[in-house]
Amino acid sequence: MSNVIQLDALTKDYLTDAGAVPVLKGVSLAVNQGEFVAIMGPSGSGKSTLMNILGCLDIPSGGRYLLNDTDIGTLAESELARLRGQVIGFVFQGFNLLPRMSLGNNVALPLVYQHIGKPERLTRATDMLEKVGLGHLVNSLPTRISGGQQQRVAIARALVTRPSLILADEPTGNLDSHTGREIMELFQRINREQSITIVLVTHDMTVARYAQRLVYLKDGLLAYDGPMSDFHGVEA
Template sequence: MDEVIKISQLTKNFHTDAGEVCVLKGVDITIKNGEFVAIMGPSGSGKSTFMNILGCLDKYTTGSYWLNGNDTRNLSKDALAFLRNSVIGFVFQGFNLLPRKNLIDNVALPLVYAGMPLDKRRKRAREVLKSVGLEAFGTYLPSQISGGQQQRVAIARALVNFPKLILADEPTGNLDTKTSQEIMQLFCDLNAKEGITIVLVTHEPDIATFAKRQITFVDGKIQHDSQQEQSV
């Protein structure tokens, strides 16, 4: 399957007290396997909403979204959960690690829901922790390590169940410049060596330059797509 994400005429409305607010106004995009895409845009442009829809965390109003060959429109909550578990790895701005679990258990958590037995889970979690350079910290709690390290743990957690796609929502938003560079380098390596498709949202232009393809959202629409520019 060549296309990981295939979206056409996607819209999203929010119901608010002030009435319907249209956040996404018809988005068309196809992301192929192995791409590295950065989504940029000003606040309120709909890029975060778009990201949540990509991650099957939020519903869209009209249009279609095919993820890894599955039409997501009519999928149940549990079927979406299965997709999130098996196809997608999430990296959040606020790391979102469980504070009471050590790093190994945090990394292994998606495998719990994948139904993998305990010893295999632990083994795989150690493996992935090692690949992000944190094998020595396995039994630490998230609060005992730095922000950059926490984001590495979060990336390890995203990688643990062999995802096709990693979605990163402002992954460097809480990090200093140097650590941000390191984290972005890690994403680049994953994309280059493992061939994992990566989509990240950022508002920092220099972070976006790590990606091979840049997309800019303005007012709920794609205003600029570097790939189309090349093809045109």
């Protein structure tokens, strides 16, 4: 099984008035095709920084990140943008739907940037909405549906480009516990049925337990990487 993500001694420093502040201090990690991985860690552990690098929204200070065998450190910004659009689907805590655009057009929007014609865009968007149980709402507006339904639309939008990797940042953070369970069960089904690699960041162990594998960061270092079932906490 091939690696979708390969990190080798990854570091990230941020420049401040006081000098360079190390955030990631040498993280090595491999994620295979079809895995479902949760990233956790206390505030300041580096998990958000790691997620930005995985999403090609930031680049490492040192080490190497291979995404589908492509070294992102060698790419220009235009190439990074193209890679993001083709390989990665993003799901955010805040849904990020355009309120005056129909659900179908919201889902189809990433395909505009891939220069895919309107008929195919709408066909694929409708198909994705069907897969998340909202095909009957293709012409509705985001303001007329619930938060849980909006997150399902966001997931459909992430899937419409047929990515090999879904990155989800606190995807249940704005949802009640019952709706959050429904969304995590949807992620599990997508992972199981479509073999799409899913990496999510969460602070909630209840959410993380839907993943098969846990990556736990502490002080910019990898404190645990293994099966969720074997995780019993990290020493202080």
